[in-house]
Amino acid sequence: MTDNQQPTLNKDKILMNQSPFLKLKRLQWWLLVAINSFFLIAGQAAAVLLGRFYYDQGGNSKWMATLVQTAGFPILCIPLFFLRPSQEASTSSTSPSIKLLALLYLVLGVLVAGDNMLYSVGLLYLSASTYSLICATQLAFNAVFSYFLNSQKFTALILNSVVILSLSAALIAVNDDSEGPSGVSKGKFLLGFLCTLGASALYSLLLSLMQLSFQKVLKKETFSVVLEMQIYTSVVASCVSTVGLFASGEWKSLHHEMEGFDSGRVSYVLTLVWTAVTWQVCAVGVVGLIFIVSSLFSNVISTLSLAVTPLAALVVFHDKMNGVKIIAMLLALCGFASYIYQNYLEDRKARRSHTDVQKSHDNSSC
Numbered sequence: 001m002t003d004n005q006q007p008t009l010n011k012d013k014i015l016m017n018q019s020p021f022l023k024l025k026r027l028q029w030w031l032l033v034a035i036n037s038f039f040l041i042a043g044q045a046a047a048v049l050l051g052r053f054y055y056d057q058g059g060n061s062k063w064m065a066t067l068v069q070t071a072g073f074p075i076l077c078i079p080l081f082f083l084r085p086s087q088e089a090s091t092s093s094t095s096p097s098i099k100l101l102a103l104l105y106l107v108l109g110v111l112v113a114g115d116n117m118l119y120s121v122g123l124l125y126l127s128a129s130t131y132s133l134i135c136a137t138q139l140a141f142n143a144v145f146s147y148f149l150n151s152q153k154f155t156a157l158i159l160n161s162v163v164i165l166s167l168s169a170a171l172i173a174v175n176d177d178s179e180g181p182s183g184v185s186k187g188k189f190l191l192g193f194l195c196t197l198g199a200s201a202l203y204s205l206l207l208s209l210m211q212l213s214f215q216k217v218l219k220k221e222t223f224s225v226v227l228e229m230q231i232y233t234s235v236v237a238s239c240v241s242t243v244g245l246f247a248s249g250e251w252k253s254l255h256h257e258m259e260g261f262d263s264g265r266v267s268y269v270l271t272l273v274w275t276a277v278t279w280q281v282c283a284v285g286v287v288g289l290i291f292i293v294s295s296l297f298s299n300v301i302s303t304l305s306l307a308v309t310p311l312a313a314l315v316v317f318h319d320k321m322n323g324v325k326i327i328a329m330l331l332a333l334c335g336f337a338s339y340i341y342q343n344y345l346e347d348r349k350a351r352r353s354h355t356d357v358q359k360s361h362d363n364s365s366c
Contacts, residue, residue, distance in 0.1 A: 036288035040286055040301050041285070041308050042278075044278075044302065045312045047069075047278040049312055058261050062250070069120075070112065070233075070237040071234075075280060080227045104213055108236070111206055112233055113238075114202065119199045121195040125191060131196055135196065136170060137200045138200040140162070141205070145207075155342055157339065164334055165303045165335035168303075168328045171331065207286070226291050230280070230283050289301060301336070304336050308329075308332070
């Protein structure tokens with residue numbers, strides 16, 4: 001469901017064409033939201049934990065850490081194969097040209113590669129606390145981009161959700177005593193700070209651009225368009241990352257890195273493989289929520305994952321769960337519930353308007 005729906009009868013035709021998910025039953029729509037939210041939260045939490053495990057065990061290749069974030073795209077071809085093109089419906093009588101689609105995926109793919117690289121550099125030079133705190137700023141960036149690019153309307157509940165989720169991430173961040181990994185100079189610390197801040201802004205811009213692409217260019221109603229966008233942009237991003245890996249010369253040290261991995265060579269390979277898989281699961285959730293709801297909602301769920309990750313670390317790595325983390329978790333759940341309730345109100349209002357439009361057309365036809 002898009003954010004720019006107008007529940008007025010004089011725009012009834014626009015309303016009926018803008019939101020294909022109004023055709024779904026309410027339970028089905030919420031089920032899709034829940035599934036994609038789970039993909040995003042679980043995928044991002046697992047990917048972050050595996051990324052931290054990679055660095056802790058001796059991995060130090062920034063381009064490899066960047067590549068694995070998109071290299072798992074072939075697994076998405078399996079569900080795409082079972083989605084029959086004949087079953088797809090489009091809100092537009094004409095499909096976008098191949099040149100336009102190629103340009104769209106090329107631009108998005110290059111931006112994704114750059115964003116992943118910035119995050120990799122930031123995570124290398126910053127502690128988990130500072131990294132999480134800076135990542136929370138993506139909500140503020142997304143609020144600006146959504147307002148200008150996606151006509152996002154802000155209400156008290158949405159603002160409340162953004163503030164609470166940002167506070168939750170900040171609480172988790174300041175709970176860590178260290179500011180940066182040992183041996184990191186002030187110059188590298190500043191570089192990591194700027195890279196993470198830039199990555200947060202670029203990530204928010206990507207979400208808004210993807211939502212705009214769904215609304216203005218792709219205009220399709222099936223989930224296959226979500227998989228196609230993720231696959232094609234990942235292909236471009238993976239190619240850019242591969243070029244960077246060889247151009248930087250980091251590929252020469254990969255064998256030595258695998259041999260010196262603390263958990264062994266098998267663990268090194270499995271870590272990279274599962275990191276790639278979990279990032280793809282996360283990406284499907286991100287793009288799916290953009291398509292079904294909005295880029296801002298996708299970013300809210302992504303920020304919620306920053307509070308879920310410590311809980312996952314508690315189970316996997318047996319980290320300590322103190323009072324600050326518990327409070328942060330509760331705040332994140334409150335912020336999440338606030339946005340969900342606002343989305344429920346908008347959903348109910350739009351469905352009522354859609355019903356009134358249908359009744360108006362039925363009466364006029366009689």
